[in-house]
Each structure stands twice: as C-alpha cells, then as structure tokens.
Amino acid sequence: MVADTVNNWLKSYGLDYKLEQEGLNSEIDKALSEYASKNGGKGGNRPDVKLLLQDKHTDYWPILIEYKGYKDKLEKLDKDGRVDNRKKNNEPNYTNINSYAVNGAIHYANALLHYTSYTNIISIGVTGYKNEFGDLKIRIGVYFVSKDNFGIGQKVAEYSDLSFLKDFNFDNFIEKVKTLQLTNDEVEKLKERREKEIDSSLTKLNNDIYQKEKGLGENDRVYLVAASIIATLGVPGKVKPLNKEDLTSSLEENERDGDIIIRKVNSFLNEKNIPKTKKELIIRTLKNTLITENINKPVNGESQLKRVFSKIVDDLGIYYKIGLNTDFTGKLFNEMYSWLGFSQDKLNDVVLTPSYVAKLLVKLARIDKDSYVWDFATGSAGLLVASMNEMLNDAREKITSPDELYKKEAEIKAHQLLGLEILPSIYMLAVLNMIMMGDGSSNILNEDSLAQFDGKYSYGQTDKKFPATAFVLNPPYSAEGKGMIFVKRALSMMSKGYASVIIQGSAGSGKATEINKKILKSNRLLASIKMPVDLFVGKSSVQTYIYVFRVGEKHENDYPVKFIDFTNDGYTRRSRKKSSNNLRDTNHAKERYQEVVDLVKYGKRKLHYLTESEYYEGTIDINKGDDWNQTAPIDLKPTLDDFKKTISDYLAWKVTNILKNPNNKNERLKK
Missing domain, CATH: 3.40.50.150 (Vaccinia Virus protein VP39)
Known part of the structure; x- marks a missing residue:
C-alpha cells in the first residue's frame, strides 16, 4: 500500500530510475553492504528507495527513502527531540532502527557518510495507514543528515507527498535545507554525544585488538590507527582514500599491505605540504610497525594488517569522516595505556x-x-x-x-x-x-x-x-x-x-x-x-x-x-x-x-x-612562594548571638528533660 504510493509518486516525477541512470548505484550499494557487514547484518534491509539528485550547483544529493505501513511508526525521538538510534551505552538501537521509518533512513545515511565521499544526505521516512473510512493517510518526515550535524540529523519538515523532489521544486527544497543551522548549544550536545560514542568504539576496538591480535604493542596499535585514518582521509581531487579492497595481502616486494598504506600516507603528507624533515620522521616511525614481516604475512589469504585496518575503518571511520574536532589520538593513547601496568609516577606523566x-x-x-x-x-x-x-x-x-x-x-x-x-x-x-x-x-x-x-x-x-x-x-x-x-x-x-x-x-x-x-x-x-x-x-x-x-x-x-x-x-x-x-x-x-x-x-x-x-x-606573599593553595578562612571567635543561642538551647533541653521526668527531684533541684 505505502510502497505502491511511493513508487507511483516517483514514477510520475520521472525519478523511478534516476539512480541507475546516473550510473552511481554501485557506490551507494557497496557502502550499504559495508555498513550492514560492520553491524553483523543488523539494521534491517537496505532502504526501500535510493535516489541521487543534482541541484542547480551540480552538487549530488543522495536521497534515501524508508517506509512502514503502520500509523505510529514514522519516527522515534529521544528526550531531546533527536532521532533515537542509540542506547544508553551508545550501541545502535536496532529495535528503533528496524521499527521506525525515519530512524532506518538516518541509519542508512550514516553508511554513506562512513563509506562514501558524500557529506550531505536527505533521509525520508514514510508511513501510511487506512482510516475508518478506508482512506489512505500518509505521513512523511524529512531529515538532513550531514557531517556538519555529526550524522545525527536535523528535521527539515513533514510533507504530504514527495513532490519536493520534482525537478522544478528540488532547488527550492535544497535552499531550505541549507538554511538549517545548529545553535552552539546544540553543536556542543551533539559533539558530546558523538564523543561518548568514540570512547565506546575505541574501548571496543582496543579490547578486540588486545585480545585477538597477538604481537602488537601499545605503540603499534596507536600507529596502526593513525596510519589507517590518514590513509583513508584522502585529499579531494588529489589523493584517493584507501579502501579495504585495495589491500591484497600480497607477499610481493613493495606490494605488501604495509607498503600500500605507507605510499598512501606519503602521498597525503606530500599534498598537505608537511615539511620534509617532519614527513620523513612520520614515515620512518610508521614503517617500524607497518613493514614488519609478521603483520604482513597472509594467514588464510589475509594479513594481520588488513584485518586490523578493516576493524579500524569499520569502528572509527564514521567519526573522523564527520570531522569531529576532538583530541582523537589522545583518547586513543589513554585507551591503549589503560590496559597496561604503570607506576603511579609514570601514569601522572x-x-x-x-x-x-x-x-x-x-x-x-x-x-x-x-x-x-x-x-x-x-x-x-x-x-x-x-x-x-x-x-x-x-x-x-x-x-x-x-x-x-x-x-x-x-x-x-x-x-x-x-x-x-x-x-x-x-x-x-x-x-x-x-x-x-x-x-x-x-x-x-x-x-x-x-x-x-x-x-x-x-x-x-x-x-x-x-x-x-x-x-x-x-x-x-x-x-x-x-x-x-x-x-x-x-x-x-x-x-x-x-x-x-x-x-x-x-x-x-x-x-x-x-x-x-x-x-x-x-x-x-x-x-x-x-x-x-x-x-x-x-x-x-x-x-x-x-x-x-x-x-x-x-x-x-x-x-x-x-x-x-x-x-x-x-x-x-x-x-x-x-x-x-x-x-x-x-x-x-x-x-x-x-x-x-x-x-x-x-x-x-x-x-x-x-x-x-x-x-x-x-593575598599571597611574593617572598614565600608556598601560599598559593588557600581556602576561605573560618572565623572561630564566638559572638554574643552564639552565646545566647547556646544558653537558649541548654535551657530548652533542661525544661524538656524535667517535663519528661517530673518525679526526679534531683533534676528539679539542680541549679
């Protein structure tokens, strides 16, 4: 019912084969497959409709549409009014993702942020049901998902149909999307939310490598993450980001997985105009980890390096792709060292x-x-x-x-x-x-x-x-x-x-x-x-x-x-x-x-x-140097009011005691 309505709308707009016509279906499908694989197949099927539309500035906009045939399944929001796709422990809430149309569409949009070069996506949720008169009632929730809103999504509006996707309406719709802005408070809240997810993902990643990948010290793990991130960042129009399939686990000289990553890092540093001495130091340091024999040796057709690289991209890619300005390697460093034993002095340093x-x-x-x-x-x-x-x-x-x-x-x-x-x-x-x-x-x-x-x-x-x-x-x-x-x-x-x-x-x-x-x-x-x-x-x-x-x-x-x-x-x-x-x-x-x-x-x-x-x-004494840690002074000198209160409290206690013990002559006679 809902599916037929959506498809009829798109057909009438001439959009039913738009994605295939642009020849870009494979990139988006590949990203969705990667995301599904990363999440163990959870998160439901892929979006019901995928489009790729172009605005007047020739920018491409992926459009993902998810529909549900139930009255109350448009969207599930948290207490802050944001799409609720995360549990309290920051793991994906697949119940909401699978049950609600908007939640599912935003989940898929994050796959594109993670595994493609697209940074702005439109996520659309559609629900429909028949009322008591047999009339079809449609609700449509439209959200903008971008690296600028950290992949959480901002609501654009609710619509009664999809005509805003028509060619002559689309540019106006995109202009409306571009006016969406987050307040500083909203930005801070979203950053805080994403940073908690980073902490959780780093803990999971480090524990996984620590438990399953033998022979990697704490510095090796830090350098592997750093090298993998740099290799997958790329430079638009200059250096193509490294993908998992680019690593072939070959033993051929200069074609090992470590060689491939080092070349990509070197290309990145060249395009960023990193000073020669600094670039050489970076490459030399990373090589100490990436070019070792054991990490490049294939086992069952896959090197340890490729396996770890894939884990890093899957677990962390979304966070550095959306451009969080955080002390990323510092968080990584702290997480790595949390598994090791250090003296108190070393920890303090x-x-x-x-x-x-x-x-x-x-x-x-x-x-x-x-x-x-x-x-x-x-x-x-x-x-x-x-x-x-x-x-x-x-x-x-x-x-x-x-x-x-x-x-x-x-x-x-x-x-x-x-x-x-x-x-x-x-x-x-x-x-x-x-x-x-x-x-x-x-x-x-x-x-x-x-x-x-x-x-x-x-x-x-x-x-x-x-x-x-x-x-x-x-x-x-x-x-x-x-x-x-x-x-x-x-x-x-x-x-x-x-x-x-x-x-x-x-x-x-x-x-x-x-x-x-x-x-x-x-x-x-x-x-x-x-x-x-x-x-x-x-x-x-x-x-x-x-x-x-x-x-x-x-x-x-x-x-x-x-x-x-x-x-x-x-x-x-x-x-x-x-x-x-x-x-x-x-x-x-x-x-x-x-x-x-x-x-x-x-x-x-x-x-x-x-x-x-x-x-x-x-104040402090400039000739002392040891009086910098002062606290507010406490005045211990009793006042007249303190004396009066003490006498008052004492007399009240005496009277109460006498009333409780009227036959105690000693108490009554004491002065």
Missing part, C-alpha cells in the same frame, strides 16, 4: 587532560581568534586541539566574509599554535593528531622545551620569534617543581597575555617555592583553583590545582588572588574500564565550569552554583 578540563584551561587563558598559543609539554596535543577549536569558533562568529574566514582559519592552523614534546612516541601522537584536525601540525616540535627551544618558529619563519600571547600546560609532575619549571621557562619568553596551568597541588604549597618566587617577579597570579581529587580517575589520583596568570605584570602583595574550591564540579566519576560512561553530569557541571571562568574574570558577583565558602579573595 602521561595522563590525558580530560576535554572539559582542556576547554576550561583555554577559556581561563582568554584565547580567541587572534591569540598565539603554545604548550611546552604538549603530549598528544589535546590542549592545542582545544585551543584551535576555540580560535576557529571565535573566528567563525566574528568574521562574516567567507574569503577572510578561510584565510584566518589557515593562519590559525599554520602560524598561531606551537607545541613542544620531547618523547618521540608521544610527539608522533601530537603531530598525527593535528594532521587529522586538518592541519595544525606545522609547529609541533620534537625538542626539549627547557634546554633546546629558542622561542622561534621551527618551519618557514625560522628566524622569527613565536609571538606567544597565551600559554596552556599540563606538565609532567616528575619535572622540577612538580612541573613549575616549564611555567617559569614559558612565561620568561612572553611579554603579555595570559597563562593557565593544571598542576599537582604541592607545587603551590612548598615543592616549587624558589621557582614560584621567580615567576611572580614578572607575572601576576590571578587565581588558584582546587580541582576534584578524582579528576583523572582510573589514571592517577593526585590533588591538582589550576593557576591562572597575567603575563608581564609583576605581582604585588596587595593584589587580590581569587581562591576557588572547585572540588564539587558537578560531575560524578567512576573507574570502570569497560563502562560506556564513566563521567556523568549530576549537578549542573557545564554551568559550574563556566561560572569558574566568570569568577576569575569578573569576581564574586558571578557566584551562583558555587557557595561563598568556595570562593575567597585573599
């Missing part, structure tokens, strides 16, 4: 800064589109990724000219970020991370920031100083002064701006006294923020503080310092390796983090979620 803490540091350092940001112990570049996102968002809000915005985005990535990492394996993560972010890797340096770095650009403008105006840091706590030596070094090379560092609390209470006193000679301490002790739950358990500085202004004893007790940050954390969500917002966490930023910038009048006992403005 390699632990990843949580993304919401990275964002807090960036905001405290007042980073915007014109900032020049550096990190002297960059790790996987998570803080630089957060900085770059903040800078790009600020540029997009303030620059209205597309040409000017394009130039500014390129300038930010190429010239306004600089990171230093001394450990070669971690440095590789940072470079690959920023390449995948597209591409801020230009000034990621494999140097000792304390001994080698001279403050200059490393590539291109090698004779020019990096004009840093913002410094963010999560240092190795094993370094001198619990890492404050990095702060001293960086701030001594800056003349203005702001700095925010998260560091072990003992750095401000005696373990870095001399360093701190030197820092205060040319920098002002604005705030000291005590963070939750379980901030790095599952990785380390140290008390950390965030210190915020204004650079280039000598601290004076009378300057007020804002001491904030942020141990109650609104999040509840668990330490469970295989949990899909170890972090839950249980008490306005997002609002509390913004409040801390506002308190540091504007003062006590911004108190709302935090209490007055959690905020205190005091």
